[in-house]
Amino acid sequence: xxxxxxxxxxxxxxxxxxxxxxxxxxxxxxxxxLRELVENSLDACELYRIPPNIFLRVSRENNDSTIEESNxxxxxxxxxxxxxxxxxxxxxxxxxxxxxxxYTLRQVRGTxxxxxxxxxxxxxxxxxxxxxxxxxTGVATLKELALGADVDQNRKxxxxxxxxxxxxxxxxxxxxxxxxxxxxxxxxxxNEKTIxxxxxxxxxxxxxxxxxxxxxxxVGINEFEISIDIQQNKPRVRRDVVKPNPNRxxxxxxxxxxxxxxxKAMPRVLEYLQQTAMLNPYAEITxxxxxxxxxxxxxxxxxxxxxxxxxxxxxxGCDVETVQRMIANTNCTSLTTFMTTNFHRVGEKTAKxxxxxxxxxxxxxxxxxxxxxKDDVVGEKSPKRLTPEExxxxxxxxxxxxxxxxxxxxxxxxxxxxxxxxxxxxxxxxEFLAVSQRGASAYSxxxxxxxxxxxxxxGVPSSTGISLYRFANRIPLLYDEASDISRIVLNEQxxxxxxxxxxxxxxxxxxxxxxxxxxxxxxGKEFIADRPEVAREIKNGVSSVARKLAMxxxxxxxxxxxxxRVDVFSRYLPKIAQFSADLAGExxxxxxxxxxxxxxxxxxxxxxxxxx
Amino acid sequence: xxxxxxxxxxxxxxxxxxxxxxGFGREVYGQILKKQFPYTTIPSRSTSNIxxxxxxxxxxxxxxxxxxxxxxxxxxxxxxxxxWTADFAKDLKTSGKTSTLxxxxxxxxxxxxxxxxxxxxxxxxxDLETVLATAREDLNIFPEERSEIFGDLTIxxxxxxxxxxxxxxxxxxxxxxxxxxxxxxxxxxxxxxxVIVIEKGAMFTRFIEEQAYRKFNAILIHTAGQPPRxxxxxxxxxxxxxxxPVYVFCxxxxxxxxxxxxxxxxxxxxxxxxxxTTQDARWMGLYSTDIQKYKLPSEKLQNVxxxxxxxxxxxxxxxxxxxxxxIEHFLKYRVKxxxxxxxxxxxxxxxxxxxxxxxxxxx
Numbered sequence: 001x002x003x004x005x006x007x008x009x010x011x012x013x014x015x016x017x018x019x020x021x022x023x024x025x026x027x028x029x030x031x032x033x034l035r036e037l038v039e040n041s042l043d044a045c046e047l048y049r050i051p052p053n054i055f056l057r058v059s060r061e062n063n064d065s066t067i068e069e070s071n072x073x074x075x076x077x078x079x080x081x082x083x084x085x086x087x088x089x090x091x092x093x094x095x096x097x098x099x100x101x102x103y104t105l106r107q108v109r110g111t112x113x114x115x116x117x118x119x120x121x122x123x124x125x126x127x128x129x130x131x132x133x134x135x136x137t138g139v140a141t142l143k144e145l146a147l148g149a150d151v152d153q154n155r156k157x158x159x160x161x162x163x164x165x166x167x168x169x170x171x172x173x174x175x176x177x178x179x180x181x182x183x184x185x186x187x188x189x190x191n192e193k194t195i196x197x198x199x200x201x202x203x204x205x206x207x208x209x210x211x212x213x214x215x216x217x218x219v220g221i222n223e224f225e226i227s228i229d230i231q232q233n234k235p236r237v238r239r240d241v242v243k244p245n246p247n248r249x250x251x252x253x254x255x256x257x258x259x260x261x262x263x264k265a266m267p268r269v270l271e272y273l274q275q276t277a278m279l280n281p282y283a284e285i286t287x288x289x290x291x292x293x294x295x296x297x298x299x300x301x302x303x304x305x306x307x308x309x310x311x312x313x314x315x316x317g318c319d320v321e322t323v324q325r326m327i328a329n330t331n332c333t334s335l336t337t338f339m340t341t342n343f344h345r346v347g348e349k350t351a352k353x354x355x356x357x358x359x360x361x362x363x364x365x366x367x368x369x370x371x372x373x374k375d376d377v378v379g380e381k382s383p384k385r386l387t388p389e390e391x392x393x394x395x396x397x398x399x400x401x402x403x404x405x406x407x408x409x410x411x412x413x414x415x416x417x418x419x420x421x422x423x424x425x426x427x428x429x430x431e432f433l434a435v436s437q438r439g440a441s442a443y444s445x446x447x448x449x450x451x452x453x454x455x456x457x458x459g460v461p462s463s464t465g466i467s468l469y470r471f472a473n474r475i476p477l478l479y480d481e482a483s484d485i486s487r488i489v490l491n492e493q494x495x496x497x498x499x500x501x502x503x504x505x506x507x508x509x510x511x512x513x514x515x516x517x518x519x520x521x522x523x524g525k526e527f528i529a530d531r532p533e534v535a536r537e538i539k540n541g542v543s544s545v546a547r548k549l550a551m552x553x554x555x556x557x558x559x560x561x562x563x564x565r566v567d568v569f570s571r572y573l574p575k576i577a578q579f580s581a582d583l584a585g586e587x588x589x590x591x592x593x594x595x596x597x598x599x600x601x602x603x604x605x606x607x608x609x610x611x612x
Numbered sequence: 613x614x615x616x617x618x619x620x621x622x623x624x625x626x627x628x629x630x631x632x633x634x635g636f637g638r639e640v641y642g643q644i645l646k647k648q649f650p651y652t653t654i655p656s657r658s659t660s661n662i663x664x665x666x667x668x669x670x671x672x673x674x675x676x677x678x679x680x681x682x683x684x685x686x687x688x689x690x691x692x693x694x695x696w697t698a699d700f701a702k703d704l705k706t707s708g709k710t711s712t713l714x715x716x717x718x719x720x721x722x723x724x725x726x727x728x729x730x731x732x733x734x735x736x737x738x739d740l741e742t743v744l745a746t747a748r749e750d751l752n753i754f755p756e757e758r759s760e761i762f763g764d765l766t767i768x769x770x771x772x773x774x775x776x777x778x779x780x781x782x783x784x785x786x787x788x789x790x791x792x793x794x795x796x797x798x799x800x801x802x803x804x805x806x807v808i809v810i811e812k813g814a815m816f817t818r819f820i821e822e823q824a825y826r827k828f829n830a831i832l833i834h835t836a837g838q839p840p841r842x843x844x845x846x847x848x849x850x851x852x853x854x855x856x857p858v859y860v861f862c863x864x865x866x867x868x869x870x871x872x873x874x875x876x877x878x879x880x881x882x883x884x885x886x887x888x889t890t891q892d893a894r895w896m897g898l899y900s901t902d903i904q905k906y907k908l909p910s911e912k913l914q915n916v917x918x919x920x921x922x923x924x925x926x927x928x929x930x931x932x933x934x935x936x937x938x939i940e941h942f943l944k945y946r947v948k949x950x951x952x953x954x955x956x957x958x959x960x961x962x963x964x965x966x967x968x969x970x971x972x973x974x975x
Contacts, residue, residue: 582637
């Protein structure tokens with residue numbers, strides 16, 4: 001007997017463990033697939049600050065039967081106006097699991113880098129189809145299409161050597177170049193393999209090379225048919241063509257089939273789209289469901305939050321493996337520079353203090369006791385020469401060292417109070433709305449920002465208890481609400497009676513947490529773990545908006561109370577006038593005369609502005 | 613026997629009431645014209661403001677009063693009801709019609725100022741009586757309960773349709789109901805020289821059948837328990853307008869005593885009103901002492917009876933004789949006796965023996 005040992009590819013792994021990525025059952029699969037696709041599209045737009053236009057369509061493959069089955073084949077098509085994907089990356093981006101642009105410390109919607117691919121993989125294993133990808137970046141710069149450029153001093157011109165392979169891949173031909181390549185004060189001549197640029201002013205010649213980046217050239221639309229070789233984790237490309245793109249269309253279209261249960265997934269899908277629209281008021285989302293019903297979530301603003309930036313890891317959140325990789329990749333020759341260049345918010349002084357605490361270096365007493373001037377450092381060495389034990393000790397000290405600055409939130413991209421307000425107004429049109437963005441905070445070395453809103457009345461649905469919309473890095477979280485930290489805070493740490501909120505009121509609380517790493521409790525990424533730092537921020541945020549709601553409710557109650565009061569008075573005062581006039585033997589008047597008579601009295605009762 | 617002339621003044625009274633009502637209307641309407649929230653002052657009828665006036669020998673309201681203002685959300689509804697009731701009473705008075713408490717309760721609904729219940733409407737009428745210091749009977753509003761009168765008394769109706777018509781109250785052997793028409797009638801003349809007020813209907817009938825009214829030359833009044841205010845007022849008028857002495861004849865128990873006291877000194881409930889008491893009236897039994905004296909069949913006092921007696925001991929109206937002595941006697945012997953107890957000695961015992969003896973005793 002011998003056991004069989006074999007390597008498993010990542011694609012194979014996720015194929016076997018698809019519930020990790022949220023594809024547990026036919027209805028979750030439909031929901032998860034749509035969600036991942038929408039989020040990829042939003043990310044593709046936001047990174048380049050393009051207000052997203054997303055068109056999503058789910059249609060039934062088998063149109064023969066009129067009744068939607070609980071489990072049938074659907075064709076999903078999503079189109080966005082995002083950055084588009086350069087064709088050379090398309091096969092890997094859609095056909096290779098764990099390949100992508102999301103494996104950095106940046107606030108992004110997904111974190112596995114699985115999303116879209118998992119959807120395609122699931123479609124493939126349920127329907128054995130290929131995914132069709134159509135994408136274009138719209139334009140490429142001339143520099144991207146060139147191998148290089150040489151200055152010809154004699155002829156006073158710049159000779160651009162064209163990359164014919166790239167041109168073919170992007171669908172660029174001579175005619176396109178002739179049309180697109182234009183530079184002010186410069187004559188252009190396009191040949192088969194070269195472009196000659198001759199400036200009118202000789203002095204411009206030197207700078208001309210730098211301007212190649214500024215010249216946009218229309219690129220074609222690349223169309224692929226891709227499936228995933230699950231065992232090898234490699235893309236299989238069945239078709240790869242490039243089509244002309246006269247209108248400079250930019251964006252990505254993904255289309256594939258999958259088996260699932262849309263009927264059951266529908267409520268969640270719609271909920272997801274509405275909440276997404278709420279937190280992304282700058283996005284225009286159109287959805288056509290399998291019955292041909294159109295859902296449109298309109299854009300109300302073109303303002304977008306600044307895109308998130310990549311950031312270095314904070315030492316507090318690093319483990320041994322991460323540090324070892326850094327050491328393997330670094331060119332630094334001293335421990336101090338290694339610390340300052342590889343970690344978030346670590347300066348020279350902090351680095352030295354930290355290294356001294358680990359015991360890797362020693363600092364001779366400074367001549368200047370107040371800390372100014374250079375310290376003498378003993379024991380400085382190249383990080384490559386650290387022993388494994390020293391690395392472990394270093395990582396352990398990273399968790400306990402008190403001298404690190406807290407992580408900086410500049411790498412985060414909260415929605416912002418204005419946009420959050422616009423989004424909630426757009427989707428719920430509430431009678432009252434208060435939003436609050438908390439200051440940056442950190443847990444375990446990861447910066448995070450909590451944004452909270454509370455909406456009351458208007459389009460806010462009434463339900464038993466306070467409704468909660470949760471978002472993490474702008475993704476709506478729809479499952480496992482009861483275990484989520486926000487729900488726990490709302491139910492256990494906020495005394496709603498203090499804020500005049502009762503369970504039957506139409507109140508919704510929106511909590512958005514953005515972080516370089518959302519503290520999800522499970523791989524399913526549906527609820528956030530109970531971190532005291534996060535809980536505190538949520539509680540403070542909720543309290544601050546709830547206070548505003550309480551003020552509003554107090555006034556509303558007063559206004560209603562007054563209205564009821566005035567109603568009572570306006571019911572009885574004219575009668576008093578009428579009866580007393582009759583009793584006094586006055587001649588009879590009409591009802592409206594008596595109403596008129598008591599008007600000054602009624603006016604004196606009104607304290608609140610009715611419009612408020 | 614000569615007929616006694618009446619000193620009545622029903623018409624004058626009516627005019628005075630109408631004037632009071634109109635004055636109330638002018639006051640309120642004037643406040644509205646001055647852009648003020650109308651208000652009125654109501655003497656407080658709470659027990660702490662009810663005092664016993666030794667001189668008047670009746671309960672009266674003290675100094676305390678409260679302001680009912682339409683500026684107050686809690687007052688505006690009762691205020692409206694008050695002014696409506698006044699207006700309603702004015703209409704009754706000017707058209708010469710009368711109404712019952714129940715009727716008032718229903719009439720309000722036509723004006724969209726519904727009373728919640730009869731109690732609320734009765735309270736508003738009490739308020740109006742207090743504000744105007746005028747009894748509801750003068751506002752032509754009567755309770756449902758009726759008692760009867762019988763005897764040689766000629767009255768002249770003032771109610772529409774009967775104005776000027778005179779009748780003699782012996783005309784019906786069951787007695788004549790003391791309703792609105794009788795209450796507002798002028799008292800013209802009588803040959804009687806006294807009034808006997810009787811608690812029980814059986815005894816009242818017995819007096820008529822035995823022709824006791826002739827023997828005693830009395831006008832008989834049946835109170836049917838606690839006398840209605842209209843009856844008390846009528847007794848008072850018989851006493852003051854015709855100058856007839858009044859004798860009150862009730863059960864020999866604390867409740868019977870209570871009836872006598874109410875007729876003589878009035879009740880705390882009507883402390884806001886005058887002219888319901890007949891100070892000169894005499895209580896002619898049954899006394900506690902009579903139970904022993906005439907060997908009347910008796911029953912044991914119940915706990916409620918004893919409690920009532922103890923309360924009466926503290927009541928200023930019962931301070932003098934014969935009240936205090938009889939209360940003590942009751943408490944000592946702990947028995948009571950109903951008027952019907954005289955049946956033991958035959959039908960005419962009470963007429964022929966008890967009353968003559970008692971009259972003599974009181975004289």
